[in-house]
Amino acid sequence: MKPRMFARRTGKVLATSRAAMALVFLVALLIDPTTPGPGGSGVYIMLAAYLAGAAVMIMIAWRSWWWEFRLAPWVHGIDTLAFVFAVYFSEISKADFNSPFMALTAFLLISATLRWGWFAVAWTALALIGLNLVIGTGLFVLGFPFDPYRYGRRLMYLGVLSIMMVWLSGEQRGPRSAPMPRTPGTPGERRNAILVDTLTFARVSLQARGAAIAVPHGEEPWTELLRDSGYAVIVERLGPEVLEGCFGEPDRASLIDRTRGRRIISRASSYPIALNGPVDAPLAEHCGVKEAMIVTFETAAGPGQLLIWGIPDMCVDDLPLVETIGRHLSTELDREDLAELAQAASAAALRDALARDLHDSVAQFLAGTLFRLEALSRWIREGQDPTDEINDLKAALRREQGELRAMIQRLRRGEEGDRRTDLIEELETLLGEMSQHWHITVRLEAQIRPMPVSIGLAHELRQLMREAIANAARHGSCSDVAVSVSTGGPGLTLRIADNGEGFPTDSPIHRPRSISERVEALGGTLSICHNRPGAVLDIALPNRIA
Template identity: 45%
Template sequence: MLALSFLLALWLEPSVPVRGALAGYILVNLYLLWTAALMVVAWKSWWYDFRLATLAQAIDIGVFLGAVYFTESRYSEFQNPFLAFAAFLLVSAMVRWNWRASAITAIALLCANLAVGLALYEFGFDIDLFRFSRRVVYMILLSCILIWLSLSRGGGRTIIFPEPPGLLGERWEPLLNSALSLAAQVLAARQVALAFAGSEEPWVEIHHLSSEGVKVERHGPENFGEELTTLRSTAIFNVARKRQLTFGGPAVEAVTGDVESRLAEMMGANEGLIVPIQSVTGSGHLLAWDCATLGPDDLAIMHAMAEQIGHALDREAMASLARRTAETGVRHAVARDLHDSVVQFLAGTLFRLEALRRWIRDGHDPEGEIDSIKNALRREQGHLRLLIERLRRGEEGDRRTEIADEMRDLLAEAGAHWHIETELVVPDHPQPVSVQLSHEIRQLVREGIANAVRHGKCRKVRVELADADGMLNLAIIDDGIGFPQLPDPLRPRSISERVDALGGRFAMHSDGRGARLEIAIRSGGTI
């Protein structure tokens, strides 16, 4: 378009060129043919578009200097194509390369233009040095503006990877399919494939997008070896001609030689673009071929898009891990609650039923004990319903309760259930705790009492509660046989897990006259 406008300007203004009119017309026409050829090359071959860029820039600078020669005079204030051509050259360097190329082009233009202008003046050509110098200043200002624009333009157009809808942590397949669709859209590719090797599985999954939809195949690692896990650059390739344009950083490089891509060979892709994808769960290659057009600009775009895809896969893996961790935590919490309540209560009920059998054999009236067991079952049924309701509704906010009152009811119930004596020692001042923490302490005490009766053969259990420095100190003391004196005694699993979940401390002591469990928990702690 610039060459056409120059040719039109020469035709409309007979006084231009001011010298060498025939040569000037020939130069502009030849330049017009050259630019038309470059358009065809850019459309047909990404390889020659890149390889001819430096030559094209040099020819453009040469034509610029020739235009200055043919049009520069003291009467050619606006006929000279100086600023338009200079702007074109600087923008061309910015688009093809980067701000450094724009700066080098600007320096080359200034030096060459000054040399040509001064030479024309020395040889006696009709040139106004004042006007010539003024245009040089304009060019310096224009160069500074365009170099600044080149520095601030970033990486060109930006592609945002659209993550598919769905529950985070369960979108692995939709994410890969979305990556295929976006690559096909950006590159106008009729076929796209993604080969991904997981870090935990030996298999390689290939997702292939074509006009027939997405097909998934699984291959053994022997088909790819270490290719998918080895770092490689983003590249446009042509297998038959052994050409590649690679992008691994700030610059694009032209490489000749065999194209090593097992994925391209497997898919029968002769020319296309391949980009590596890295994730914490594995790595792979994204291949696009049968593209309408390919160019060096696509390398930076696809490189950035591959990073977005990798980050999306990382987020998906983290969400899946968090979901599994949460599910595991819920299962363990429910298991602890069931063990410390239902299981221990059933064990105590069996203990009481066995005692009831002996009571009946001795000729005593069982009605009172049966009523007592029925009442205990009703209370346990109520506790179980509360547990189920708690699981359904979640935590109960910031509601608080008096722990001493909770412990008195619990010890009275446990004493009747296990036929033991219980004692509660609490300070004179109130000890309010959250409902969640109250539930945890109740479960700890129930488990401790059950263990003391079943394993320690105790007759009495004393529970002590104290608070100091934001910590709630709980002690469960029994008069049973204690536990064996071992260098590393086995800690009760349920109690240990519950205390660890609360971020507390747990210690056990035994001296042959019973056992003592010491637990310290933050008084404001929550589950």
């Protein structure tokens, strides 16, 4: 508790400083009875009354955040009047340093800085200069001892000090910040940990007895409520009717007293405002809290709210810190939602890519193997020697096993980096295997040799070719496939033409799903047309992927 006695407690600091300064000034007058000057014993009475009032303000500042906030403008005005009377009715003719002028001036300007910022400092400085001019002129007219040189010098000091304080308050005053907690873990999997860490941080940093966070839970109609009482974090799920009511303006913290119907609400461009009336705080009502600090924050899923209660010596000085915690929580939850969406999108893309690879390689190979086994069975029935075909099937199975192992290794390693390979060499090897596997002629026409491309692009084009040739053999019953590859201005161009049956003329052309998805993923275009006989697939890929 002791470290927080004056931490961020503007009202306590000012009240104590005011009383100490009044006490020192009164003692100084009592010790040196020649100083009262033109005010006589009235100065003692005025200072004693001011000291009594300062003592009352100390009790108010330590006991009631509401009245300390509401009385602050009036007390500031009394301080200004007390400054003027104390200076001019305790003067002696020559001694500058017997006067409390500079101490009281600094106190008033610093008080305005701590409470309201540069705007209040400017108005306080103008009021002090104006009152000094009026009363100085009055003293001169009434014939009191008056030194114009010292009077002008003090006005200059006051003006310079006021300018400096206006500048400092405008440059230095701002929302108080705090080192927000950084929750470890994998983005997209830290939502509950972020809520718990922020809840604990808010309670500990404000030395509160408890704190609670209410957040919407995605698309579900219920609200997730976490409560930290210092011993454990309790999680509840509440229906939409439990927290009915307005959550308030986002990113604006409030200090509430539900029993007395009091609120102090922070504002973005000005000093906080105090309001009387019923307090609409459904979260505080649900938690059974009468007096607390509360802030609403926005998330992608909807508004949430942070409630902190049992704060020692609660006052408006804590509002900026609570707002900072609310903004931090809003940002972290939105980042977590984005990371979760990115993970879901990445997982979906991986599933689609794996499905395409399995369809274009394993599924098509098994279909071709089934055709060859049926042909092998027919040969055996006809009395032909199956040895060569069996050896070819074994070799094809070994090659497919190697392809499958390579696919598994790519999945384990991730990206291939900057490794490159010769596309023409890769396709020649593949087309030879496809020709033997489907018992058709497959020819490759290439304008440039070699044609270096990335390992990833070579894999995509190999899979694309496997699917296209398998479709031509299985569905088009072709006997010849011509593949041409070229590079030019637009990028990489492939043409796959067969002499099969082509597409039915009485129905629209059905675009192969796997090939279309693979071309779109590469940022290219696919066009399909009849070749009478057969069909032609024209694929254009951009330069950046080559």
